[in-house]
Amino acid sequence: MSNDKQTNLKTLFNAAADTLATAQDLSPRNQDVAKAVQDFIDLAIYHPEVVAEGSAALPAPKLQRLKTAFLEADREMEKFWAGKVIEQATGRDMEWDDLDVYPWFKDYPALYDFEKRAIEEVAGPITKDTVITYIGSGALPIIPLMLHKETGCTIECID
Numbered sequence: 001m002s003n004d005k006q007t008n009l010k011t012l013f014n015a016a017a018d019t020l021a022t023a024q025d026l027s028p029r030n031q032d033v034a035k036a037v038q039d040f041i042d043l044a045i046y047h048p049e050v051v052a053e054g055s056a057a058l059p060a061p062k063l064q065r066l067k068t069a070f071l072e073a074d075r076e077m078e079k080f081w082a083g084k085v086i087e088q089a090t091g092r093d094m095e096w097d098d099l100d101v102y103p104w105f106k107d108y109p110a111l112y113d114f115e116k117r118a119i120e121e122v123a124g125p126i127t128k129d130t131v132i133t134y135i136g137s138g139a140l141p142i143i144p145l146m147l148h149k150e151t152g153c154t155i156e157c158i159d
Helices: 001-024 032-048 048-057 060-091 096-101 105-123 142-153
Strands: 131-135 154-158
Touching: 001 032, 001 048, 001 060, 032 048, 032 060, 032 142, 060 096, 096 105, 131 142, 142 154
Parallel strands: 131 154
Antiparallel strands: none
């Protein structure tokens, strides 16, 4: 990677870290926070070394604030989009396609495949007789719903 690109990615990391560490409103209604969260996700997926180096360079109190803020922003994002999904289905039975309102829904098939393989490597094939408990499932437990939809297994979600 060129030095310019590396510098730009470090700048992006630092800007996102500053935004999250100082924001009062960590919900998706705050567009700066929404952008910072998306930047962190993109960096973690495509440039994890930048996240590792940037995190290591932060003073411990700021790193802890960043971790706490990111988790809170993630929680706020899930609540926000769960509300949108529910609002869309108000007055009728919710349908699977209602989840399409969630902007990251298109990314879930890859996550689903990863999680299903990981579970099956440890516990064997997932069948209708399988019971899986998700702790920290979030307001939109999409992967557990996908597992149930495909396999008929019993899913218990605790958030």
